[in-house]
Each structure stands twice: as C-alpha cells, then as structure tokens.
Amino acid sequence: MKKIAFAGTDGRTMLSALIVSTAKSDEYPEEYQGVVVRGTPAMPRFAELMNWPIDFIPTASNSVEDYAGGLIQAIGDGKIDYVVPMPEALLFDGMVDMIEQAGHGGRVIGLSKAGAFIEGDKLKGKELCRTAGIPVADSWLEVDAKDYPTILSSCLNLIAAYGGAVLKYPYSAGGKGARIILNAWQIREVYDTLINDYRDAYRRLFGKKNRWPLLIESLMSGVEISFTILVDAGGNYQILPTAMDYPERFEGPASKDNPITGGVGAISPHPMETARLIQMAGETIAAPLIRTMKEMNILRPCILYPGCFVSLNSAKEPTRIRVSEINIRPGEPEAQPVARRIRNLGALVEATA
Template identity: 30%
Template structure:
C-alpha cells in the first residue's frame, strides 16, 4: 500500500487529499502544512510548502511513494528538481518548466515561438514609458500584469486609461507586488467567454481533464477586483469536444513541443486559462498546477483512481493508462471568503455549522484558509471554504451548494450568489 504526500494548504490541496485517500492502493495521505479540513481527511505535517529540504527529508524518512505539489510557489522554487535529485517520485514540473507560470514574460515568449494564439503584449520596466504608451494608444482598455508570482492578484483588467495608469504605478512605482512587479506586461483586452482547460502532461502524452469555468471577479455579475477565484463549475457547456480538440492541437501540443525544444520538458498539470474569442480560443495565461477553485468540482466528477493517474504521469507512463472516467453529472464550487477579501481581511473567527452543511446530499466542504484553534475551526485566509456539490444538472448542483452555505456562519463571511449562472442560462429546459 502506498503513502502519499500532498504539499500545500489550500482548497485545491484538500480536494487532492480527499480524492487520493479514496484510492484502494493508498494506505496513508499526509498534507504539509495542510488546514483544518485536511486534518480530517489526512495527517497534517507541520512543514511549510516551500521548505524543500524538510519536505524531502520527511518523504525519505516516511518512505513516501508519491509527492503531489499543489501550489505554484514551491514549483517555481524548484521543489521537483530537489526531490528528483534525491531519487524521490514527485508530480509537478521542474523549476525551468514552472517558469511558464513564474514569469508571464517567459510564458509569452514560449507562446510566440510556438505560434499559440494569445493577446498582443508589450513589456515595460519603467513607469514613465509604460504610462506614455497607454496615453498614446487609441484603445481605452488594457490588461496590466506583474511579471512574477503575485498570489493570483497581479493582474488588473482596466476599462479606462486612468485605471491602467494607476495599475502601472502600483506595480512599477509603489512596488505593491515587490520583485514580482519589477517588470510588467501590458496586454490588449480579449473579449468572450472564459474557460479553463487543465491537462495532465508526462513530457509527451497529454490527457485533458473536464473543462471548467472560474469566476475571478469578487462580486456578482463579474464586478469588482480580481481574486484568486470565487467559484467554478464543470462541465462548461460551451467547451465542446470540438473546441477541446482545437485547444489540444493548436495550443497544448505546440506549447509542450516548444518547451521540450527549449530544454524545459514539461511534466505536471498544464492549466490553460482561455478566452473564447470570435477568432477562436486564445490563451490568457498558463498555470503549472491544478486551478483553485477549479480542482474542487473537477475532482468531484473524476471517477478514475487519481493516485494511479498521477503515479503514471510522474513516471512518464500516461499512455499506458485507459481513458479517464467521469461522472456525467454537474459540479459546482462556491468559495466562502473572509470580510475584506481580496484586500486586508478579518481573521481568527470561529466557523459554525460545518457538520450541518456536511449533511447536504452529494456535497463536500473543502477547506482553504482554515485552522484549528482551541478545538474550533477558524478562518485564517481570504478564501476560507469551497462548498462543492454534485447535481444532475447545474441548477441542482447550485441549489445544493447554496443550501450547504446557508448552514455555515462566521463573522464577515460572504460569497458570490451567481456561480454557474453564465452556463445555466444556456442549459436546455427540462423535458
């Protein structure tokens, strides 16, 4: 029987722990550092997600068969290289390959070389030059991105020049994202439906997961500032099999091929954030790990043994596996957040009603920013819980998720009320 270590402490990691622990081949799952939810479904280990030395030592000492890395920070720091150098099996890209997420400029350069469709872009290191560029352009809307990692918050979609100039000054002058904002990209704004396509890659073989749609804006109707994600659902009805074939042939395969030619072979999860424009799908961003909150509803629908799949991917043997099996039903994840998120938050409040929420049919409450304090579960982060439900259609899944949410209370808790509505408006009426 296998032992598995999941690295990270968010909702995606709780979903990974929950799914991996269901494998008949797995005897024990550890999570480092984990949260209050992973403590119920696994054994938490008090080691930070970016402490590669101690994590590798733990994996050796406890004879871990497979380590699965959730968040981007340790991947960009090179945790996979560190583990592999010590003969430890790990699922996640190398430091060189993780630069696809670690540097938006590197990502754009790879896409340009691979001829992958994406937004036009311009690179700046000087605020005066960037402001002058914006002022001289005819268009009013721009996307301003910090080059490096900024915890999902380094992107500003600006509908006018004043907002764009403010975003430029925040990154290059005020340095709100530190070194991550030393260089910025200014992009054209793409219009259309957003969809997330996640693929497991073992260097050569690509296996796509079921497509999902994330909701980045803080408030209903896609209003307000960008967040790490306020909810997601799957399947996304506009992500047809024909579209997925096009994404594989025109986006994923050229990217993986170009990465290999670049000397940075990709093994791990390649997450393509896409905009479905009138000219076809275009890449908004690449991530190098499962999305959060997309992982929660996607893994809820996965029927295949996740341990088997990730073990094969880590060993470069995805081609030997049968096709993934999926639950035909819909799944939705609604994020419950702390007061103030995505800005400064109020934390340390006791969360009530989790046991009651857990009684909702076909529902799992995944923990993200939680801890156990004196026997109580408290909120410790901006995104606190991902309430995730299955249903025969999105309407039923949404109804269940929000029923569970009604049970849960803490001071300042809030969520969006419209997760999945964009898809539900296109669902066929019941017979």
C-alpha cells in the first residue's frame, strides 16, 4: 500500500489525507494510505474519535528545517512514499531543495525555491505571464509604495479607463494582499490601510530607505474561477474539477469596507464550469505556463493554482480568460471540496510524482 503524505496544519491537509485513505475508484483499485505530516495537536485525537484511517507524523517544530528533516527521515524509514507540501511558505523557504539534496526529490510534489517566485513575487509572476503570452489584467505597473503622488495618478487613470484599480502587496500575504479601489474617494484610505498592514514586512525586506515595490493593476470584470493543475516532470498536466471560494469578509462585493480574506468557504464545481472552460484554461494558461517553466529550467512535479477572471456570453460560454495571480500549492479552502469529488486522489499524486 502506497502512503501519500500531506504536510501542513490546516483543513485541506487533513481532509486530503482522509480522501486518499477512503475514496474508492473502479479504474484505480489500488489502496492508498493518507498521512498528515505535523498537523495540529487536536488532529490525531479527532481522527481517532471519528474513526478516520489517517496516520500522523510529527515534526519537532513548524520550521522548514524540521519539516524537511522529518520528511527525509520518514521517507528513508518507509513511512511515506510521496508528499505534497500544502503551505506555500515551505516552498518559498526551500523545503523541496532540502529533500532533493537528501536524494528524495522524486518523492515530493512542489516547486523548488528557484521556481517559488511564481507565487512569492507577483511582479515576477506578471513578467512570467508576459513571457509566456498568458493574458492578465489589461494594464498593470510597478511603483514605489512610498510614492503616493504616482500611486494617486495611476489609480485615477485606471479608474477612468477600467472602472477600478487594485493595489497589491506583491509578496506572500496569505491571500489578503489585494485591495480594490472603485472610485477616487477611496484611493487614500485604501492606500493607507495597505501600507499600515505591510509596513513592517516592507521594512524587513527592503529597509526604510530603499524602494518598496507595489503592484497596481486595472480592475478585472467577469467571473472569478480558479484551476488546480497537477503537473509532472515531463510537463504533462491534469486540470482538476473547479471550485469557488467566498473570499470577502462580509456578504456583498469586495470593497474597502469588505476586505478580501484568505477564504471563508468554498464549493465545487464552480457554477460556470464547462468542458469548454477547462479546455480554454489548458490552452490559454496551463500549456504556455508549463512550456515557459520548462524553458526556464524550473519545471518539476508540482501543483499550479491560477486564479482567473472569465468573461461569458449570453449563453454562459467562456469568451475570455485572464490570470489574476498564480499560486504553487492547492488552494485553501477550495482544495477541500475539490478533494471530496476525486475518487483517485492517491493515484493522481503518484502519477504526478
């Protein structure tokens, strides 16, 4: 029996392990054992109470070094066969590189530190999309976050041309770094809120005197849809069922008074999912992205998770798709309903590795 591990401490981690252990498939009759690496202190007891067939492997701490050390030992001891890191921070900090250096690179699904910029630096991610020919917001620019006059004029221009602007802290922000501006009155308040939230992070990265990169882009209209894409070392890929999360803190559209959170719930399939939409995502996003990653020598078995805006016609058929940002791990909470719909998750993970 192959043992598939998911490293992390959140709901998608435990649920994925449960699905690996319990889902049945007529096409893939092999049995798999789901494993949680680290988890939370309550998870083993909860799994025991629920009679869930999940194994747990602890780590000494939440550091990337202890995650890597625990995984290397577990792989060497035969306690796990493959592992999917769930938190993006583990990829940013080089956990995959550490496992590769220990000779177990074929057992882990995730990008190395060299490729983690795709999510970890949204400005470099935009440049990657430009190189690959992947459509993004119609207008975007990089500015110094301390240069408010330039930010003001840029936002006014984008509001006039596109009906809104989005300020984005371009580094890891747990899904909370985007701030929407819909009219001129909101610019200063939204800007001040973003700077207050990320001033310390900017100072850690760049100090007080250096430039603080900020991404400004035009507001994209359409339906928001994300795609989970499994990619193997050769560039073959599989797009999983879609999902839709509810990222706003309160009911209603996102605004300065209704900020975007890390996601408070999700459903699958997305109401607008069609075979044509999946095909469009493959042709417009997955194929050129993977090809460009291969050309940059950063492709390895991984999970890509692009968040997109889709335009539809009156027949609800997709006419245009644009990428907002690309993540490099399963979405949370979107991964939970997606996993629930998959009957062969263990086989998919094994095939990806």
